Amino acid sequence: MARRPSSDVSLSIDAIIEATIEYIDTNGLDAFTMRALATQIGVYPAALYYHVDSKAKLVGLASSRLFGDLPVVASDTGWQTALASIAHSIRRIMFNHPNFAPVFGLTLAADSTPAIPFIEGLLGVLSRTGLSDENIVAAYNAYLGLIIGWVTVELSGDPGEGDDADRWRQGVEHSIVSAGTIRNPNLARLLPLLLNRAFMLRWESGETAPLDNGFEFLLDCFIAGLDSKSRR
Numbered sequence: 001m002a003r004r005p006s007s008d009v010s011l012s013i014d015a016i017i018e019a020t021i022e023y024i025d026t027n028g029l030d031a032f033t034m035r036a037l038a039t040q041i042g043v044y045p046a047a048l049y050y051h052v053d054s055k056a057k058l059v060g061l062a063s064s065r066l067f068g069d070l071p072v073v074a075s076d077t078g079w080q081t082a083l084a085s086i087a088h089s090i091r092r093i094m095f096n097h098p099n100f101a102p103v104f105g106l107t108l109a110a111d112s113t114p115a116i117p118f119i120e121g122l123l124g125v126l127s128r129t130g131l132s133d134e135n136i137v138a139a140y141n142a143y144l145g146l147i148i149g150w151v152t153v154e155l156s157g158d159p160g161e162g163d164d165a166d167r168w169r170q171g172v173e174h175s176i177v178s179a180g181t182i183r184n185p186n187l188a189r190l191l192p193l194l195l196n197r198a199f200m201l202r203w204e205s206g207e208t209a210p211l212d213n214g215f216e217f218l219l220d221c222f223i224a225g226l227d228s229k230s231r232r
Helices: 013-027 034-041 045-049 055-068 079-096 098-107 113-127 133-154 163-179 185-194 212-230
Strands: none
Touching (some): 013 034, 013 055, 034 045, 034 055, 055 079, 055 098, 055 113, 079 212, 098 133, 113 133, 163 185
């Protein structure tokens, strides 16, 4: 239950960021506004604007904070193991906060200060590969693009609950199965493995039907490719 508003400008930015994460986790990104957050906290919107000048910047700070919560990988861990561990941690954070999935890659640049320890740690791991500085930066971008991009698509929303949603799911399944005919022999052969377990051929979000095998395959290929490149 929301408290009676106050004009408490002593409210800390850390408290506002934590409240933002809680609000978006509970209500979704579309419902998030500065006024709605202020009501939830029990302050006037001006108390929020005292610390942050826009909704977009606050969402960026919140998404960056989640990356700042990632555990630090021990410096004596092999870089291959470290990259796998970081990737799984990113995916776990995104699964724990699926409503942030659409904005992780888009708003992290808005204010990445809370994520600086994560960025420093990842660059440190990549520096142990033996790559040139230029290729370390390329690998950094490729790695985050692959992992964040994959999980963002994996967590793509479904239509929710209710009769209409059920009819939509049934319709999607029927259209996919119907397409698996002699005109699409590869689809027909692989359909038991693909059905609701592959991008563009599913009707459930990764929240309820995670694509674990594909994620592990992607990660293995990236690390193997980076290992091969570092040996040249």
